[in-house]
Amino acid sequence: MSTRRRFIHTLGVAPAVGSAVGASGAAGKSKLGIGLIGSGARGNSLANTVRGLAKKGMPADIVAVCDIYQPRREKTAAKFGVKGYASAAELLKDPAVDGVIVATPDRVHVYKALEATRAGKDVYCEKPLTHWQQFEKLKELVREVRAKGNVFQVGAQWVSDPAWLRAAKLVKDGAIGKPTHALTGYFRHSDFGENGMPIDDPNATPGPGLNWDAFQADAPHRPFNVDRFFRWRMFMDYSGGPSTDLYPHPMTRLFKVLGVNFPSKVTALGGLYLYGGGRDVPDTFDLLIEYPEKLNVVVIGSITNDTPTDTVIRATEATLTFRDTTFDLQPEYGSKVARPASGVPIDYQTEHMRNFLESMQSRTKPNCDIELGYRVQIPLIMAMQSFTQGKVAYFDSGTETIHLS
Numbered sequence: 001m002s003t004r005r006r007f008i009h010t011l012g013v014a015p016a017v018g019s020a021v022g023a024s025g026a027a028g029k030s031k032l033g034i035g036l037i038g039s040g041a042r043g044n045s046l047a048n049t050v051r052g053l054a055k056k057g058m059p060a061d062i063v064a065v066c067d068i069y070q071p072r073r074e075k076t077a078a079k080f081g082v083k084g085y086a087s088a089a090e091l092l093k094d095p096a097v098d099g100v101i102v103a104t105p106d107r108v109h110v111y112k113a114l115e116a117t118r119a120g121k122d123v124y125c126e127k128p129l130t131h132w133q134q135f136e137k138l139k140e141l142v143r144e145v146r147a148k149g150n151v152f153q154v155g156a157q158w159v160s161d162p163a164w165l166r167a168a169k170l171v172k173d174g175a176i177g178k179p180t181h182a183l184t185g186y187f188r189h190s191d192f193g194e195n196g197m198p199i200d201d202p203n204a205t206p207g208p209g210l211n212w213d214a215f216q217a218d219a220p221h222r223p224f225n226v227d228r229f230f231r232w233r234m235f236m237d238y239s240g241g242p243s244t245d246l247y248p249h250p251m252t253r254l255f256k257v258l259g260v261n262f263p264s265k266v267t268a269l270g271g272l273y274l275y276g277g278g279r280d281v282p283d284t285f286d287l288l289i290e291y292p293e294k295l296n297v298v299v300i301g302s303i304t305n306d307t308p309t310d311t312v313i314r315a316t317e318a319t320l321t322f323r324d325t326t327f328d329l330q331p332e333y334g335s336k337v338a339r340p341a342s343g344v345p346i347d348y349q350t351e352h353m354r355n356f357l358e359s360m361q362s363r364t365k366p367n368c369d370i371e372l373g374y375r376v377q378i379p380l381i382m383a384m385q386s387f388t389q390g391k392v393a394y395f396d397s398g399t400e401t402i403h404l405s
C-alpha cells in the first residue's frame with residue numbers, strides 16, 4: 001500500500017480501546033505542521049525524513065525551526081524554507097506548529113518536551129528521554145503527558161521494526177512461556193559520536209547568536225568552552241556515555257517485547273578504558289537489571305570494539321534470538337511451540353517518524369509512547385547512579401523512587 005493510502009486509511013478511524021490519546025489542534029487538520037527544536041545533526045536528519053515523507057504524499061511537513069545557535073538555525077531554516085526562532089517558546093506560539101521534534105542535547109529534552117506538551121502540541125522527543133540526573137523532571141514529564149494525553153513518541157526508532165513488534169505479540173500470547181533471562185547490548189569501535197562531533201566555529205562565543213545558558217539548562221553552570229558546546233557527548237554534565245546515548249535503542253525494543261514494568265534492582269560497572277580527549281564519560285558500560293516478576297535483563301556494550309551481540313530472550317518454553325531485523329525461535333527440549341517467519345530489513349527512522357505522524361492524525365498511541373520511554377529511562381538512570389556512586393540502586397514501585405545502598 002502506498003504511503004498516502006496507508007496514511008489516509010487511518011483518518012477518522014476510531015482508536016482501539018486502551019490506545020487512544022487526547023485530541024489536539026492536529027486532529028482533523030488536512031496537513032500537519034512540524035516544528036524542529038534543535039537543528040544540529042539529528043534534527044536535520046529527522047527534518048529530512050519528514051520532508052521525504054511529505055514528498056511521497058504524507059500530509060505533513062516541517063514548518064518552523066528553533067535553535068539557540070544562530071548559524072545552525074539560519075542554515076536549517078533556509079534549507080527547509082521555513083521561519084527560524086531563537087527560542088522554543090516563540091516557535092510554540094506559531095499557529096502552523098501542531099507537533100514538534102525535540103533534537104537538542106539530552107539535558108534540554110525534558111524542558112522542551114514539557115513546554116511543548118503544556119502548549120498542547122504532540123511531541124517526537126529524541127532518546128534519551130532525559131539526562132541521567134533528571135529523574136524528578138522525568139516524572140514531571142510523564143505526569144504531564146498522561147494529563148494532557150498528547151501524542152508522545154520517544155525517538156528510539158529501532159522499536160518500529162515490524163519483526164520486533166511481531167515478537168512482542170508472540171511473547172504476550174505466551175508462545176515462549178515465561179521469560180526469565182534476557183541479554184542485549186551495543187558495540188561500536190569508534191568515538192565519532194563524541195570526539196568526532198563537528199566544531200562549526202572554533203572561535204564561537206556566547207552572545208546574541210549563541211545562548212549558552214539555554215544550552216546548559218539545569219546542568220552545573222560552567223564557563224563557555226567550544227568542546228562543551230559542540231562536543232557535549234564527551235561530558236557527564238550533558239550526556240552519560242554509551243549507556244544513555246546508545247542503549248536506549250536495544251533496550252526499548254527489548255522492553256517492548258518483554259512488556260516489563262518497573263525494575264526492583266540495578267547495578268552497573270564501567271569506565272574509560274580507551275579514549276582520551278578530555279572526556280569524562282565512560283566508553284565501556286554494563287548493567288544488570290532485576291525485575292520483581294523474576295526476570296534478569298543484562299545490557300552490555302562498549303565503543304572500543306564493534307563485534308555485536310545478539311539480543312537473546314530465554315524463556316521456559318523457547319529462546320528468541322534477534323539479529324537486526326530478524327529473529328529465530330528455538331523451542332526448549334520437549335516444547336511444541338512453532339517457529340515463526342522472520343522479518344525483512346526496513347528503514348527504522350522513516351517507519352518511526354511515519355508512526356508518529358500517523359498517530360498524530362489518528363490520535364492513537366505511537367510505538368514508543370511515554371510509558372515505554374519511562375520504563376527504559378528508569379533503569380538507565382539507576383545504572384548511572386549505581387556507576388557514579390559505587391552502590392546498588394533499588395526501585396520502590398509504590399513511591400516510584402530510587403534508593404542507593
Ligand SMILES: NC(=O)c1ccc[n+]([C@@H]2O[C@H](COP(=O)([O-])OP(=O)(O)OC[C@H]3O[C@@H](n4cnc5c(N)ncnc54)[C@H](O)[C@@H]3O)[C@@H](O)[C@H]2O)c1
Pocket residue numbers: 037038039040041042043066067068069072087088103104105106108126127128155156157214215230245
Ligand atoms: N535516534 C537516533 O538514532 C539519534 C541519532 C543521533 C542523535 N540522537 C539524539 O539527538 C539529540 C541531538 O543530537 P545531535 O547529534 O544532533 O547534537 P547536535 O549538537 O548536533 O545538535 C543539537 C542542537 O541543539 C541546539 N540546542 C542546544 N540547546 C538548545 C535549546 N535550549 N533550544 C534549542 N536548541 C538547542 C544546539 O545548538 C545544536 O544545534 C541527542 O539527544 C541525541 O541523543 C538520536
